[in-house]
Amino acid sequence: MGEASEAGLDTEVFTARWHRSWPTRIIVDGTVVRRIESPPTSALYNRRFARQVLQTIQENRARLDLIYCDALDYAATTIVSNLSISDRPPLVLRYRQSYSNRSGALPRKSLDTLRKCERIIASSASDHRQLLSLGIAEDKILRQPDCIAKQVQRDDESRRSARIVLRNANYDLNVAGSNKIVLCPSRFADSEDAKAIASAYRFIDEHEPVRIWLTGDGPARPQISDCLRQAGIHRSVITPGVFSSPIELLQAADALLIPPSLEGIQWFLPTVIASGLSVMLPRESARFLAPEMASLLSPCFYDPASSVELDSLLRKWQSSPATLKNIATKARALLPQRINFDALWSLIR
Known part of the structure; x- marks a missing residue:
């Protein structure tokens, strides 16, 4: 998030609260992290999580200029499936080939999500090629690394x-x-x-x-x-x-x-x-x-x-x-x- 701040972006992270003992709000390196209840671990929790993701976006809509999803996951498909572009900010999605499913086949809902988001970040050349093979337009794809690694102090x-x-x-x-x-x-x-x-x-x-x-x-x-x-x-x-x-x-x-x-x-x-x-x-x-x-x-x-x-x-x-x-x-x-x-x-x- 440091690079985003240096580029003039005011960032805030929304993520699932995977453990009850975890606080609902923390600050990491100056970035506010808000944790959403009911992580998507079952059909029941999936529905709860979807409702809370949508509620979070609607409550913060006035101050959001861009949504970034770090993976083609349940949160991303929830946003795209339930909110039109007129009801949400532009969505940027990072795409990586699944480590567990490398055949290239994607569920229809995932493919629809790729087609409807405004930009897709490909983490590698192979990800880029697969997106093109799925019919994603070249001008919609950005090539960026997963992260800018920073050295951890180890004296x-x-x-x-x-x-x-x-x-x-x-x-x-x-x-x-x-x-x-x-x-x-x-x-x-x-x-x-x-x-x-x-x-x-x-x-x-x-x-x-x-x-x-x-x-x-x-x-x-x-x-x-x-x-x-x-x-x-x-x-x-x-x-x-x-x-x-x-x-x-x-x-x-x-x-x-x-x-x-x-x-x-x-x-x-x-x-x-x-x-x-x-x-x-x-x-x-x-x-x-x-x-x-x-x-x-x-x-x-x-x-x-x-x-x-x-x-x-x-x-x-x-x-x-x-x-x-x-x-x-x-x-x-x-x-x-x-x-x-x-x-x-x-x-x-």
Whole structure:
């Protein structure tokens, strides 16, 4: 949001309130974040969420010049399906190919949403090509990166402080100064991410000081816990839940592991690269990276279907951490430096 403010845009974020304990309004880096009740997790909550999204827009209509939706999700389809352009500000939608459905086929409602919004931001060349194949006009598509990554402060004092903060929030995250931490964000939608980590059980058994923090939450949490326990690595692979801010996690961690679900590739990956951490990624993630970035990061790839590749990559990181870290340092130069907002000004009436 910092780039938007610098471009003269006064931004406010509306998002779902996923946990009852979360406050309904917070301020992050000077940006107001308002959380909408009843996140869309079931048919009943979907309807409630839709009503509240529409109510939020109507209540704030007079001061809204533009709506930006960060994904082709339920909120975006709700807005486009229920409000004509005369009843809402112009809508800009970011489009990414679904990680779970890569066939290119889209539900009719999703396709209608793409056709009716005023601009679509494509995160990559492959996203751009797919939009064209779906019949979206070229002049409606903007190419912009997912985010402008900003370096997280990771000096010794920041790292010590972050580990203390996390320990106080959740004692499962209590680690000694000698412990190495691998951060792995997960969707917890199924047990595939945990199975990939379990394939490296030999490395985990042999390197007791290494901790893997599998962050996130979802319906498969019980299955994931069972999977880790059956592999005998539940004491080294911690599932601490969700965090309203990931900054302390990134300060405390030594490496980022992107799981098979590709959770974290949009924000965590560029932020981690900018901050100088080592990264480990599924080979399929190359499809969602710029060609130069994918080529540079190729030594950091692993095949989730292999029973040995992740284990081997973790051993490489542990025995020669500078190797993967140097790759991340070189990758930093390939990160986008700015977002171009010029194409959006014409939409603001």
